[in-house]
Amino acid sequence: MIFTLGINHHSAPLAIRERVAFGGEKLPHALADLMRSQPVREVAILSTCNRTEIYCAAETPEMVIDWLSRYHQVARGELAPYLYTHDQPAAIRHAFRVASGLDSMVIGEPQILGQMKDAVRAAEQSGTLGAQLHKLFQRSFSVAKEVRSTTAIGANIVSMAAAAVHLAERIFESIEEQRIIFIGAGEMIELCAAHFCARQPKGVTIANRTLERGRGLAERYQGTAIRLDDLAEHLARHDIVVSCTAAPLPIIGLGMVERAVKVRRHRPMFMVDLAVPRDIEQEVGDLDDVFLYTVDDLAQVVESGLESRQAAVIEAEAIINHRVADFLGWLSARDTVPVIRSLRDSAERMRRHELEHAMKLLARGEAPEKVVEQLSQRLTNKFLHAPTQTLNLAEGGDRSALQLAASRLFHLHPGD
Structure with a gap:
């Protein structure tokens, strides 16, 4: 699960923001300390004059909030009124909006994109950026480019x-x-x-x-x-x-x-x-x-x-909503990767076993046509044995669900 937590100029006054800021020289130590002390799989920290945000892949953000409070020696109760936390899909939308300048003090300002890239570079160098956050930030940069090139969000900007x-x-x-x-x-x-x-x-x-x-x-x-x-x-x-x-x-x-x-x-x-x-x-x-x-x-x-840029903001939000859906699709697809890998490994073992059997038959002088025919039949039977047996043994609602899944997986059209 991807989480984003932090404070910014919308949620906290300067007096609070400056107490939880990370200077550039502190980032490597902070990233290492967070990874070492908390059950966090991936993390990146974005710290600018207007925001301090932690992007992480973890089971829950609660331990990260405790770490932020402890690291900066700010009581959690003192920090809590100003802190926001986003999980999926809000965390993804937030990253896209930040990169595009929609969450900035100056709507559409381009400096935040460079600051975000610096944060990613620091996480990469510290070894705290994994596959999910890497993809999140790369998509964020892509979305920011699309927003800036297809809307007037940066026109006549006041920096x-x-x-x-x-x-x-x-x-x-x-x-x-x-x-x-x-x-x-x-x-x-x-x-x-x-x-x-x-x-x-x-x-x-x-x-x-x-x-x-x-x-x-x-x-x-x-x-x-x-x-x-x-x-x-x-x-x-x-x-x-x-x-x-x-x-x-x-x-x-x-x-x-x-x-x-x-x-x-x-x-x-x-x-x-x-x-x-x-x-x-x-x-x-x-x-x-x-x-x-x-x-x-x-x-x-x-x-x-701000008012002159509102039309561009509406267009940019539509782009971001579409790209959030795309990214959620990518995350969902990642969940099926272990199953797909296991399916392919199983099929590969069957293929190698039957190929070895066919090669032995050819070495004994069996007719090639007969060996190829037998190879195709044995492979077909092995590939279909487990799903066929599961369908035959299923009952009631399970059978209906499995039949529907089989039809979708193998593009079947029963009755044709």
Whole structure:
């Protein structure tokens, strides 16, 4: 049975989401720990700024919920009001909707597909992805491609990065006159850099733990790179701060920002924290002259574009419903595989036995025509002996059911 359980921006506030997030470096350990400590056959973990979800093949999700609570040291009772659990077929539909961007804060946004592929890659490398989840995710990617290519779900999309630019332009008359510092160098920062730098800001700085990676991104926008450890001494020079790292604790504290504001002589500072857990301490938002926005705040900006995409959403849901039925058919077919394999093995043993018998007859000089005729008769009798005997011994309703099954299995038309 395939299960999905987790929390997302629909079910839980940021304060809860950040407590159960998995940083990229934690995923291999978490996957191994879950497989080792719980009766789970397959598992993958998707953790983004908007969701933490566990996809697993198991008998029940209850033990996995206990593990999630224990791993993050969050009481189950505290987590329970925000947690959702899906089993088949809802779990399959949920995976397809997530991959297609229908469950995102920004309907139709494409970044979630890449994040889902990263989650699958991590599970593959950790050896926790089996046949069922592998097929589920491959179908999810296929469905996402179909939705994006046959509907207008991605048309005129308002991304989180574009929303951040929109908010910044409410604070400053022109971004061209502002200096921007991007903290981190991951995919979300790259997207934000592309959107902000399209406005040709006065200066661009990339702060990253790995200076070499920061330089690579900075060179694209004629900016400079600094080490994250040097952030405090550079912060005051920047008007716009966009942060998205995988740090487990805030990297920008209240004191650091207070000192920067003082140096800036209270010129406004616009800050966007796209990280989960948060990179910027929540109290920073209470400072005068600081405008701090989180991923949940950006939702109010992107919500305005939702209505225009509703028609595309209806089309996408129809596609997903159809593909869910296909996948359920594949799962059902897997249940018959052991029986089919056993049937073929039995037939193969009969074939080999009769072939050996026929070869002995030919070696003794028997006429080939006679041997072939006997071989075909003996094979036919052996293949049909067990089903014929079962039909003859059956009674009442069992006989009727077996007769119907035999007619369907062998495409028989009694009475013709």
